[in-house]
Amino acid sequence: MAKKENQQAADSTEQKIFDAAHEVFTQKGMDGTKMQEIADRAGINKALLHYYYRTKEKLYESVARAVISKAIPAIRQIIESDLPLEEKIRRFIETYIGIISRNPFIPLFIISEINKHPERFIDSLMPKDLPKPAFFFRQVEDEIAAGRIRPIKPQHLIVNVISLCVFPFVGKPMMRILLGMSAGEMRLFLEERKDEVTNFVLAALRP
Amino acid sequence: MAKKENQQAADSTEQKIFDAAHEVFTQKGMDGTKMQEIADRAGINKALLHYYYRTKEKLYESVARAVISKAIPAIRQIIESDLPLEEKIRRFIETYIGIISRNPFIPLFIISEINKHPERFIDSLMPKDLPKPAFFFRQVEDEIAAGRIRPIKPQHLIVNVISLCVFPFVGKPMMRILLGMSAGEMRLFLEERKDEVTNFVLAALRP
DNA sequence: ATAAAGTTTAACCGTTTGGTCAAATCCGGG
C-alpha cells in the first residue's frame, strides 16, 4: 500500500517530466528545446531530468517513440484488414484524419524527425509494427481487374490518400493565409476534410 | 573597371556566406545551425557573418526570403491566369512539382518556419505578392454550373491539389519506408507524380 | 528507532555559442 503510493510519486515526477517534454519538444523540436525550459514547465529542478532520463537525447527519444506510436496501431489494423476496398478507404480517411485532428503535432514532428535524422529514425525510433500494404495493393489490383475502379498504381493511390489526409493539417497556417480564412473558418474547413477527401478519392476511382 | 572588381569581391564574400547559410539552414533549421558551421562551409572567418549580415537572425531571414520567393511568381502567374480550368490545373501541377523536385527543401523549410514562428512569417517573411485564388474559385464554380465538372468546393480543390503535389516530397523518407522502396525506386516514383496527380485530380473532377 | 535506499536540491562545471572589437590588411584613387 505504502509502496504503491511511492511508486505513484516516482511515476508522478517522471510523468511530469515526460508531459512537459512532450509539449516543448513537439512545439520547438529537439534543437530549439532547452532542458531548463522543460524543467520550468514541469515545475521541477533541472537535475531531475538527468536523474530520470540521463540525457536530453534519451528524453527526446522517449517522447518521439510515444508520438510515433500514437498513430500506427489503428492505421495498421485498417490497412491490413479484409474490409472491401471502398469501405477500407473510408475507414482509413476517417481514422487518420481523426487522429491527426486530435494530435496535430504528429505529422510535423515525424516529418521533421525523419528528414533531419533519418538514421536515428530508422535505427531506433521506427516502429517494428509498421503497416504492411501488400494486401491493400492486391485489393486495388483486383478491383481494377474487375473493372470496378479505374486503373491506378496502388502505391500512388495510398500516397494520394495519405497526402490528402495529412498535408492540410501540416500546412494549415499556410493554407489559411492562402485562402484568407479566420481561425474559426479554418477549423470548420478542416472539419470538412473527412467528407471532402473521401468524396474526392472515391470520385477519382470511378471507372 | 578596378572598382568593378572590388564590387565583385565584396559580392563574392557575401554570396559565399549566403550560399553556405542556405545549405545549412535548409538542412538543419535555424536552431540546429551554428554560425561557425556556416563560416566553415563558406571558408571564411566567423566575424564576417556579422560584418555582412549583423546577426544570425538577419542571415536566416535573408535565406528564408529567398527560399519562399522561389516558388511564388510562377505559381501566382498560373493561378491568376485565364487559362481554361483543366489546362490551369495541368500547368499548376507540372510547375509546382517541377519546382519542388528541383528544390526539395522548400516545402519542409516553409512549413517548419510557419509552424514554429507564425508571427515572424506573417510580419516579415510573407511575400506581398501571394497568389490570389479568387479568379480560380470563380472558374471552378462556373465549370460546376455548366455541368462540366462535379460539384466541389473550390477551396478544397486547391488544397487537394497542393497536398497531392507537395506532401510526397515532404514525406518522402516515410513514404519510402512504407512502400519498401530503394532510393532509385523512390526517385522514379516521384518522377511519375506529375502524371499521376494530374490524372487523379481530373478523374476526381469528372461529372 | 535506525539504516539503507530513493529522490531532490542548488551550486557548480566545461564547453559552446552568438557576438564584439581593435588591429591588420587590402584596395582604390589622387
Place this chain on the structure above:
DNA sequence: CCCGGATTTGACCAAACGGTTAAACTTTAT
C-alpha cells in the same frame, strides 16, 4: 606613395547550455 575607406583577422566576451556532484531530504524496510 599616401590616405581613407572597406574588408578581414584573431582574440576575446558573457551568457547559455547539457550535464555533474555531494549534501540534504524523504521514504522504505527491518
